[in-house]
Amino acid sequence: MRLDCAIIGGGPAGLNAALVLGRSRRDVIVFDNNKPRNAVTRESHGFITRDGIEPRELRRLAHLDIASYPSVTIKPDKVIEVRHSEAGFQVTTSNGVTYEARTVILAAGLKESLxxxxxxxxxxxxxxxxxxxxxxxxxxxxxxxxxxxxxxxxxxxxxxxxxxxxxxxxxxxxxxxxxxxxxxxxxxxxxxxxxxxxxxxxxxxxxxxxxxxxxxxxxxxxxxxTPSWDQAASFGESLGCAMTQAGGFITDDYGRTSVRGVYAAGDSSIIVPAQLVVAAGEGSKAAIGANTDMTNQDFGW
Known part of the structure; x- marks a missing residue:
């Protein structure tokens, strides 16, 4: 199956990226192994209209929003490898299924150590x-x-x-x-x-x-x-994306990394403060960056 975009990570950044790309009529799969960094959090704050919401409820509502766009699929699967291919990228999951994708958005976030x-x-x-x-x-x-x-x-x-x-x-x-x-x-x-x-x-x-x-x-x-943070997944490093000294991806204003076709959103770029509303906004910008680049490519420009 050839995708326009493979989104790795089903947190606020990945889900908002999927929403924007779905509304852009792009074929997208969100890979989510359901191991969020904020699993211990009982309430999330600072997100207008959702202040105090339980993270699981926010996730449920996000899935309902995305379900309105038939070109987006959310798969409860773990990505184990991402590599370059003629089509753009090959994404392989723990179930042994391989997908071809034109672009990849890295939104798996961080793992923290106290x-x-x-x-x-x-x-x-x-x-x-x-x-x-x-x-x-x-x-x-x-x-x-x-x-x-x-x-x-x-x-x-x-x-x-x-x-x-x-x-x-x-x-x-x-x-x-x-x-x-x-x-x-x-x-x-x-x-x-x-x-x-x-x-x-x-x-x-x-x-x-x-x-x-x-x-x-x-x-x-x-x-x-203050915890210490590391990337939850090493795909960006294996693809050759440039990193900051703090361990985040170096990106432009639209989530573009140093590798063409690879975008990063949310905590993967070590965005401070690490709030849901900020991560969701980063996901939106990365989606716009990916859609813009694919559009320009389709027009031969």
């Missing part, structure tokens, strides 16, 4: 989150913590201060704050903990306290943590 802190998985997505714009409102005016082993700890802590004046910045033993930054945070009454975290304690996903290796404890009810 800092190695005992108990952190029990709270992630319930009282500890990665994006204050997504979950800061629900934690407003409460004693919060910010955990980051990287250089973004200072900036993230300043952002979280918008929602709460009781903030604890945790380096988890890393050298992630300089003396000037520590002084600036201190002027605002923001505590800084340099000790490694021994454990996070609480019940039913609700954080109650953070325990440090020196035996000290500080009560906290939630906060934000």
């Amino acid at each position: 800092p190695r802190i005992p108990g952190i998985q029990n709270f992630y997505g319930k009282s500890l989150f990665s994006c204050p714009y997504c979950d800061g409102w629900e934690l407003r005016d409460q004693p919060l913590m910010v955990i980051s082993e990287g250089s973004n700890l200072f900036q993230l802590t300043k952002i979280v201060y918008n929602w709460s004046r009781d903030v604890l910045a945790c380096t988890n033993g890393a050298d992630s704050l300089n003396a000037q930054q520590i002084g600036m945070l201190g002027q605002r009454g923001i505590q800084v903990a340099h000790q490694k975290i021994k454990a996070l304690e609480g019940e039913n996903g609700r954080l109650k306290r953070v325990v440090f290796v020196n035996g000290s404890e500080i009560k906290r009810v939630g906060g934000f943590v």
